[in-house]
Amino acid sequence: MADFSISGAAAARIAEIISQQSEPDGMALRVSVLAGGCNGFQYQFKLVREKEAGDHLIEKDGARVFIDPVSFDLLEGAELDFIDKLMGAHFTVNNPNAASSCGCGSSFSLA
Numbered sequence: 001m002a003d004f005s006i007s008g009a010a011a012a013r014i015a016e017i018i019s020q021q022s023e024p025d026g027m028a029l030r031v032s033v034l035a036g037g038c039n040g041f042q043y044q045f046k047l048v049r050e051k052e053a054g055d056h057l058i059e060k061d062g063a064r065v066f067i068d069p070v071s072f073d074l075l076e077g078a079e080l081d082f083i084d085k086l087m088g089a090h091f092t093v094n095n096p097n098a099a100s101s102c103g104c105g106s107s108f109s110l111a
Contacts, residue, residue, distance in 0.1 A: 003076070003077060004056070004058055004065075004067060004072065004075050004076070004077075004078055004079070004080070005058070005060075005078075005079045005080070006058060006060040006063060006065060006079070006080045007079055007080065007081040007082065008060075008061065009081060009082040009083075009084070010063070010080045010081050010082040010091060011060040011061040011062070011063035012061065012063075012082070013082040013091070014028075014029050014063035014064070014065070014082075015061065015062045015063045017029075017047065018047070018063075021047070026049050026050075027047055027048070027049055027064075028047070028048055028049075028051070028057075028064035028065060028066050029045060029046070029047060029048075029063070029064070029065050029066070029091075030044075030045070030046050030047070030048045030065075030066045030067070030068075031043065031044070031045060031065055031066070031067050031071065031075070031080060031093070032044040032045075032046075032067070032068060032071045033070070033071040033074045033075065041074065043091075043093050045091050048066060051066055052066070052068065054068065054069045055067065055068055055069075056068075056069070056072050065080065074095075074097060075093065075095060075097070076096075076097060077095075077096045077097065078093050078094060078095040078096065078097070079093070079094045080092075080093055081093070081094055
């Protein structure tokens with residue numbers, strides 16, 4: 001089975017975001033790979049409450065992430081991270097399957 005990991009920084013930020021919701025129980029971050037973006041594929045991050053059929057659940061330090069099976073295949077060996085720098089804060093995916101990515105890091109292409 002493919003593996004996907006969550007950095008400590010990403011887990012802390014996910015937990016923080018969810019704790020600020022009016023009804024945080026059962027919430028998770030959904031990570032998806034969609035067709036599009038400037039390099040062919042793009043990452044999508046959104047808060048959801050429900051796990052869908054076939055979703056993979058990854059948990060770390062109280063943070064929960066759902067990934068659908070198709071996206072999970074494209075994220076094999078990847079790590080979800082959270083970067084907080086002067087130029088802005090954002091989730092990013094360190095994906096060994098990406099042959100190239102755009103400057104903003106939100107889209108990628110496969111070899």
